[in-house]
Amino acid sequence: MRQSSTGRTARAGRAARRTGQAVRRAGQAVRRTAHPVRAVRAVRAVRTGPAAPTGLNARTGPHVPTGPDARTARTARTARTGRALRAAAVAAALGLVVLAPAPSGAPALAPAAASAPSAPPEGADPVDFAIVVDQSDSLSDEDLAREVEAASLLAQGEISERSRATVIGFGSSEKPGQSPVREVCPLTVADAAGRQRLSDCVQRLGRRDQARVGPGTDFPAAIRQAVTRLTEQDQPATPKVVFLLTDGRLDVEDSPEYGTDRESRKANGVKRLADELARARQENVQIWPLGFGSGIDRATLTAMAEGGYRGGCADRPSATPRMRVVADSTGIDKAFQETFAAARCAGITPGDSKRPPADLYVTIPPIATDGSITVSKHDPKVTVTYYDPRGRKVPTSGTFDGSGFELSGRDGPVEALRVSNPLPGRWRARVEAPEGHRGREVAVRAIWQGRLRSSVVLDPASPRPGERAVVEVRMQTRRGVYITDPALLTGIKVTGQLAGDGFDPVGFALADDGRAPDRTASDVRFTGTVTVPAGAAGALRLTTRMEAPGVTSDLRPLNARTGERTPAVVAGLTVDRTTVHPGDTVRGTLSVTNNDSAPHTLRLTLSDQAPGTELRVDPATVTVPPGSRRETPFTLTVGAGTALGEIGGKITAVDAGAPDRPLTEAFLVVRVEERPGWTERWWPALAAGAAAVLLLGAFAALRLRAVRARLDLTGVELELLRDGHILDRLTVRHGQSARGRFPFTVEQGLGTAPTLQRGRPGAHGAHELIATRGGELRLRPHGGPELPVRGGAATGLDDALDVAVHDRRSAGRAPGGRTGGGRTDGGGLRGDRETDPYGTDPYGSGDHRTDPYGAGDRGAGDHRAGDRHRPGGGAPRGSWRDRLRRGRTAPPPRRPADGDPGGWSRDDRDDRDHRDDRDHRGHRDDRGRQGPRDGGPNGPGGEGGTDGGHDDRRAGAGSWDPNF
Numbered sequence: 001m002r003q004s005s006t007g008r009t010a011r012a013g014r015a016a017r018r019t020g021q022a023v024r025r026a027g028q029a030v031r032r033t034a035h036p037v038r039a040v041r042a043v044r045a046v047r048t049g050p051a052a053p054t055g056l057n058a059r060t061g062p063h064v065p066t067g068p069d070a071r072t073a074r075t076a077r078t079a080r081t082g083r084a085l086r087a088a089a090v091a092a093a094l095g096l097v098v099l100a101p102a103p104s105g106a107p108a109l110a111p112a113a114a115s116a117p118s119a120p121p122e123g124a125d126p127v128d129f130a131i132v133v134d135q136s137d138s139l140s141d142e143d144l145a146r147e148v149e150a151a152s153l154l155a156q157g158e159i160s161e162r163s164r165a166t167v168i169g170f171g172s173s174e175k176p177g178q179s180p181v182r183e184v185c186p187l188t189v190a191d192a193a194g195r196q197r198l199s200d201c202v203q204r205l206g207r208r209d210q211a212r213v214g215p216g217t218d219f220p221a222a223i224r225q226a227v228t229r230l231t232e233q234d235q236p237a238t239p240k241v242v243f244l245l246t247d248g249r250l251d252v253e254d255s256p257e258y259g260t261d262r263e264s265r266k267a268n269g270v271k272r273l274a275d276e277l278a279r280a281r282q283e284n285v286q287i288w289p290l291g292f293g294s295g296i297d298r299a300t301l302t303a304m305a306e307g308g309y310r311g312g313c314a315d316r317p318s319a320t321p322r323m324r325v326v327a328d329s330t331g332i333d334k335a336f337q338e339t340f341a342a343a344r345c346a347g348i349t350p351g352d353s354k355r356p357p358a359d360l361y362v363t364i365p366p367i368a369t370d371g372s373i374t375v376s377k378h379d380p381k382v383t384v385t386y387y388d389p390r391g392r393k394v395p396t397s398g399t400f401d402g403s404g405f406e407l408s409g410r411d412g413p414v415e416a417l418r419v420s421n422p423l424p425g426r427w428r429a430r431v432e433a434p435e436g437h438r439g440r441e442v443a444v445r446a447i448w449q450g451r452l453r454s455s456v457v458l459d460p461a462s463p464r465p466g467e468r469a470v471v472e473v474r475m476q477t478r479r480g481v482y483i484t485d486p487a488l489l490t491g492i493k494v495t496g497q498l499a500g501d502g503f504d505p506v507g508f509a510l511a512d513d514g515r516a517p518d519r520t521a522s523d524v525r526f527t528g529t530v531t532v533p534a535g536a537a538g539a540l541r542l543t544t545r546m547e548a549p550g551v552t553s554d555l556r557p558l559n560a561r562t563g564e565r566t567p568a569v570v571a572g573l574t575v576d577r578t579t580v581h582p583g584d585t586v587r588g589t590l591s592v593t594n595n596d597s598a599p600h601t602l603r604l605t606l607s608d609q610a611p612g613t614e615l616r617v618d619p620a621t622v623t624v625p626p627g628s629r630r631e632t633p634f635t636l637t638v639g640a641g642t643a644l645g646e647i648g649g650k651i652t653a654v655d656a657g658a659p660d661r662p663l664t665e666a667f668l669v670v671r672v673e674e675r676p677g678w679t680e681r682w683w684p685a686l687a688a689g690a691a692a693v694l695l696l697g698a699f700a701a702l703r704l705r706a707v708r709a710r711l712d713l714t715g716v717e718l719e720l721l722r723d724g725h726i727l728d729r730l731t732v733r734h735g736q737s738a739r740g741r742f743p744f745t746v747e748q749g750l751g752t753a754p755t756l757q758r759g760r761p762g763a764h765g766a767h768e769l770i771a772t773r774g775g776e777l778r779l780r781p782h783g784g785p786e787l788p789v790r791g792g793a794a795t796g797l798d799d800a801l802d803v804a805v806h807d808r809r810s811a812g813r814a815p816g817g818r819t820g821g822g823r824t825d826g827g828g829l830r831g832d833r834e835t836d837p838y839g840t841d842p843y844g845s846g847d848h849r850t851d852p853y854g855a856g857d858r859g860a861g862d863h864r865a866g867d868r869h870r871p872g873g874g875a876p877r878g879s880w881r882d883r884l885r886r887g888r889t890a891p892p893p894r895r896p897a898d899g900d901p902g903g904w905s906r907d908d909r910d911d912r913d914h915r916d917d918r919d920h921r922g923h924r925d926d927r928g929r930q931g932p933r934d935g936g937p938n939g940p941g942g943e944g945g946t947d948g949g950h951d952d953r954r955a956g957a958g959s960w961d962p963n964f
Contacts, residue, residue, distance in 0.1 A: 123420065124370040124449045125552055126162035127239045127313075127344060128187070130226035131155065133205050134246035135169040135182070137215035138295065146329040147245055148206045149376060149413050150336040154243060155198040156409045156416035157337065157447045159346065159370045161191040165198055166229050169205050172216025174254045180221035182213050187229050192397070195408035195416070203412065217251040219244075219304070220272040223280060223287065231283045239313055240285045241343050244304065245336060247329070249297035273300075277307030284309045288343050291325045292332050298325060313345035314547035315493065333376060333443075341447055347550025351444035356382055356433040360444040366424035367488045367551060369478045371448030374416045375429055381437040386417050389425025421478055422448070450551045452477065454544045455608045457650055461662035462563035465536045470517045471496055473510055473526045473544050474648070474667060475553075480611040482648040486512070486522045492548035494526040500540040500562070503533035510544070525667070536562045561661055568596035569624070571653045573666040575636070581675040586636040586668075590653060594624040601656040602663065604634065609649035609668075614639020617651070638672060646671045710775040711740030715809035718744060718769065720756050721794050721802040730756035731808075732769070740771035746801060754801060767797060769805065777805055 131151045135144065155165050167185035172178075185201040188194045223242065230240040250269050252258045258265035258272070280287060287308035289301040301323035312319030319342060326335045334350070341348040351362030364371050375384050386394050394400055394417075396407035402421055409415035431442045452475040463469040473494060476482045483489065494512075499505040510528035514521030517529060532540070540560040546553040575588035594600050601623045606615055616637045624630045638647070647670045652662045679686070713732040720728040732742050736758060743759040743766040759766035770778045770786060777789040781797050789795060794802035 123162065124160040124346075124451055125239075125313075126160045126164070127158075127241060128164045128230050128235070129154070129158075129166075129241040129243060129340075129343075130230055131165065131167045131202075132222045132226050132242060132244045133167070133169050134217060134244075134248065135171045135205065135208055135213055136217045136248060136251070137171075138217075138248050143247060143292075143329040144206055144208070146332055148202060149378065150245060150333045151202050151205060152199060152409065152412060152414035153333055153337050153374055153376065153416075154340050155185075155190070155202055156195055156414050157340070157372045157374045157445075158190045158195070159344075159372050159418060159447060159449055161189075161406075161418075163190045164188060165190055165194075166226070167198065167202050167205065168222065168225055168229075169213065170218060170222035170225070172214035172218045172252060172255050173221070173257060174214040174216060178212060178214045180214065180216075180218035180255070181225040182209075183225065183229070187232070192406045192408065195406070195418075199409035199412045199414070214255070216254055217246065217248050218255060218269075219246075219250050219300070220252075220269060220276045223273070223276040223304070227276070227280050227283055227285050230285055236284070240283070240309075242280070242285060242287045242308070243336065243340060243343070244287060244289045245332065246289070246291055246296075246301075247293040248295050250300055273304075274307065277304060280308040281310075284311065286310075286312065286321045286343060288321050288339050289323045290332065290336055290339055291323065292327070292329050292335075296325050298323070301325070313343065314552075316491075316547060316549075318342050318549065319345055334445075337374070337445060337447065341550075344447075344449070345547075345550070345552055346447050346449040349446040349448070351429075351446065353441045353443040354431075355441050356431040356438050358431055358442070360429045360431060360442065361426050362429070362444045362446045363426050364419075364422045364424055364446050364448055365450075365488060365550075366481070366485070367450035367452070367477065367483060368422055368424065368448035369451045370418075370420050371422050371446055372416045372418045373427060373429065373444065373446050374414065375431070376414055376443045376445075377431070378413050378440045378442070379433065379437050380411050380413060382431055382433045382442060384415060385430040385432075387428040387430065388423050389427060390423070391428075394419075448550060450477065451554055452483065452546055452551060453554050454546065454556060455648070455650065455667075456542060456544055456556075456558040457665045457667060458542060458558060458560055459664065460563065461652070461664050462561055462567070463532045463540075464563045464567070465532050466534045467563075468529055468531045471508070471510060471528050471530060471542065471544070472667065473546075475524065475546060476608075476610070476648060480609075480648075482610065482646050483524050484646065486524055489524065489546075489548050489551065492546060492551065494528075494544060494546050496528060496530065496542065496544045498530050498532070498540060498542050500536050501538040502535040506530060506533065532562060538562060566595065569594055569600050569602070569655055569663060571602060571663040573651060573653055573664050575651060575666050575668060575670075577669040579671045579673055580638050581673060582638055582640045582642050583675075584638055586638070586670050588634050588636065588651070588666075590622055590632045590634060591629075592622060592624045592632070592653075593629045594626055597626050599623055599625050602653050603656050603659070605652045605654060606668075607649055607652065609647055610643065610645060612641070612643030613647050613649070614642045615647065615649075621656070636668070636670070638670070642672050644672050644674055707773055710773060711737070711771050712809070713737035713740065713742045713769060713771050715807075716742070716769065716777070717806040717808055718756055719804040719806065720746065720754060721804055722754075722800060724794075727753055727801075728755045730758070737769075737771065740773075742769040743767070744769065746797060746799075754799075756803075767803070777807060779803070779805065 131154050133147050133151055139147070151167055155167065158165060164187050165185070166183065166187040169182040169184055170180055171182075173180040184204040185198055188197055190198065222244065226242045226244075230242070250266075250273065252269040253262040253265050255265060255269075258268040277287070285308055287304050289304045291298070291301050305321045305323040308321060310320060312321065321343070324335055324339055326332055338348055340346075347365070347368070349363050349365070352358075352360040354360060360375075362373060364373075373386065377384070386396070388394050388401075388403075392401075394403070395405050396410075396417065397405055399405070401423065403423060404420040406418045407415065408418070427446070429444045455474045455476060457472045459470045459472070460467070473496070474482060475489075494510040495507060496510055497505050497507050508528050508530045510526035511518055512522060512524060512526045518525070518527035538561060540562060542558040542560065543555050544553065545555060570593045572591040573588065574591075576586050578586060580586060590602065590604065592600075592602055601621055603621050604617045604619075606617060609615060616639070618635050618637065619632070622630070622632045622634075636651075647668050650665050650667050652665045654660075654662050714734045714737065716732045716737075718730045718732075719726050720730075730744060736742060738761075741761070743761050743763065745757050745759040745763065745766050746754050747757045748754040765782050767782050768780045769789075770780060772778065778786045779789050779795050780786040781795070787795055789805045791807055792804055794804045796802050
């Protein structure tokens with residue numbers, strides 16, 4: 001044991017000698033360089049971390065390790081001696097730095113740094129935050145587990161890798177060895193490795209150690225610890241936020257450090273809380289308390305929110321610290337993350353919540369430039385696979401398609417995939433879990449922020465002191481996409497500030513309301529005016545700030561200079577706002593007035609174009625003679641490889657003699673669309689041609705229909721006559737007049753009356769009825785010329801036979817385009833009229849009841865059953881059915897012609913001839929002619945028959961009477 005102590009002493013001595021050598025080397029470096037910064041860097045190796053805080057019933061912080069209980073007092077004294085030696089070395093080095101003279105001409109550090117403004121870094125703005133979690137005895141184990149998950153959501157969901165986070169549990173200090181606070185995670189940079197450390201250390205909150213933390217609720221100690229950690233390093237530009245999670249009220253009545261009795265401890269606790277809140281306000285630390293449960297002291301939470309720093313990340317009510325209370329611990333993860341997003345000036349999108357295995361979806365808007373997809377798994381056994389809006393599996397680290405990915409917390413209850421430059425749209429998280437680990441729902445959310453780049457135009461580009469200038473701002477994401485949808489910027493507030501030499505900064509507002517100077521409302525081009533102070537001389541610095549839910553701006557400045565009282569050159573730019581195709585050109589005009597006595601050459605430059613833009617300006621330079629004004633047209637040629645979408649950016653005219661002083665600028669409002677195909681280019685002509693073709697087709701169809709209608713002989717009736725007496729009738733049926741021609745023949749058997757039959761084209765002895773295209777009817781007898789046909793007039797055929805043509809096409813068509821019948825028996829047409837179906841007597845007698853042949857009145861028996869018109873005879877009595885029953889028991893069958901179902905058959909004709917012979921032998925005719933049949937309508941007792949009248953029933957259907 002003694003040898004071990006001696007060895008430690010020897011090692012301490014060697015460490016002291018090495019420290020002395022480091023001090024000497026630092027002194028030499030100081031003497032060689034005489035530069036204070038390099039001297040400080042030279043002695044950093046001998047610096048140590050800050051001592052752990054001490055106090056009543058306090059415990060050391062995690063930065064300084066505590067030795068084991070078995071370490072001897074000698075070892076402790078040796079360690080203290082080593083620390084003292086190192087501290088002395090640091091003091092000596094600092095003394096050398098102070099005493100070392102600065103060389104002549106050495107630049108001062110602070111002014112040099114101040115005079116070189118750096119470009120704003122990429123990524124979301126950082127924030128330093130402390131997650132302070134109540135661990136008092138009033139919390140159940142389930143509540144405590146939910147607190148741990150809520151704290152993990154905040155630590156894992158941070159979207160900036162430059163942010164820093166610390167996690168602190170708190171209770172009270174009531175016994176020796178207890179501390180009111182328990183710092184489970186020191187202030188850690190939230191990069192990839194840091195977020196993983198935070199994921200691991202935050203789990204320690206779920207294990208309460210009553211030997212180290214008391215059961216009370218010491219708000220003052222918790223806030224003091226958080227404010228101290230957040231302000232250890234002087235970074236005033238970084239927001240500092242405390243997120244406090246509790247289920248109760250201030251409870252220090254059993255903490256001895258607050259007084260000797262319960263009443264004094266309670267009063268002192270309230271007073272000390274007010275003191276700590278005042279300190280937080282002085283150090284610019286915001287406090288956002290979140291309470292849950294029924295025992296919440298709302299007044300205390302409100303006092304904490306209002307007692308800290310009231311300046312938020314944006315000048316909006318939603319960004320101002322405020323307290324929030326939820327019913328129970330089941331809602332603290334969602335509420336805590338929403339509170340974090342409000343304080344962070346970030347947006348949050350809730351997603352799906354399902355039990356694994358399942359696909360969970362969450363949307364990242366187009367405006368987002370940084371984001372984190374958080375998955376509350378509850379069970380480390382749950383695994384998650386991520387897919388972008390295009391359905392592609394994304395990596396958990398590295399880059400893919402222009403986006404960066406970092407996964408943390410895979411082995412914990414909460415994991416998060418941080419994405420820079422995320423692809424906007426609907427992301428998918430595929431969650432899987434083994435059997436026995438699928439009982440709880442898994443929830444996905446996205447926390448995001450849009451850090452927009454501002455593209456600013458100042459008109460005039462070099463304003464004079466006292467002159468009013470117009471400022472126009474457009475916004476684009478880090479991918480170079482210009483924001484054109486005003487719905488993405490709901491509630492946005494755009495402000496500007498003009499600073500420069502000789503005057504205090506001037507603030508102004510910009511709007512997109514369509515009122516002057518803004519040209520168009522809701523086009524996401526914000527416009528405002530600012531008057532350059534009269535005392536301005538030299539450099540101008542214009543910055544714009546955008547504030548909206550989930551949106552911040554990069555604060556890139558626009559540098560300009562004040563113009564002369566009488567400018568030597570005045571220029572103006574106009575560019576067409578249009579839509580073009582790759583390879584097209586955009587026209588513009590540069591107007592220049594040269595007030596100087598020397599010529600000036602102006603150069604046109606392009607900037608801030610969207611990625612993938614190929615743009616060329618021609619001409620690029622314009623020379624204006626002295627004392628003259630010139631308007632020069634120019635063209636912007638869009639390259640064939642330009643990406644589709646809005647080009648954006650701006651065009652600037654500068655004087656070649658002073659390129660750092662732009663004369664005028666203009667935004668490019670040009671959208672590139674894919675060149676249409678030949679169908680899209682010629683669609684008006686194609687549409688007009690198609691319409692013309694349709695009209696011509698319709699006209700031709702109508703003409704053809706009219707011609708066909710004129711050529712169609714359907715419904716035309718032919719009457720076979722001998723000496724004016726109707727022997728037969730034949731009506732043209734549908735489909736029998738091909739090409740306007742209807743062939744027919746006159747058939748006569750032995751001892752029978754001649755009949756009309758449809759003939760075949762070119763058949764021997766066939767006559768032909770012809771319809772011309774003009775609608776005229778013509779008749780060509782067999783072997784004769786075509787003769788015009790007049791309605792109802794007889795035309796001679798042969799053998800003293802004539803034919804009369806009656807054009808009944810309009811009256812005889814059925815609704816379906818067909819006629820109502822074919823051949824008519826006894827000269828009648830099928831119909832339902834008792835009067836002349838033709839309207840007039842076809843023979844000019846004027847009275848269809850008289851004998852057209854002058855033979856006197858004839859009886860009703862001259863017609864066969866079904867006839868509606870009798871060329872001669874008296875009016876029929878009764879209906880056609882009555883006449884049918886009186887005339888004969890059945891109508892005679894017909895002899896079909898070729899394709900004519902209405903003609904006679906050979907067997908029928910033989911039967912008919914046999915009946916005719918019998919009728920001729922059995923009838924009396926006082927005038928030498930056959931009389932009517934017995935029992936017929938004109939027989940004995942019949943009405944309408946006359947002595948000497950001949951039987952007309954053979955016309956078109958009966959046998960031939962040789963005595964006729």
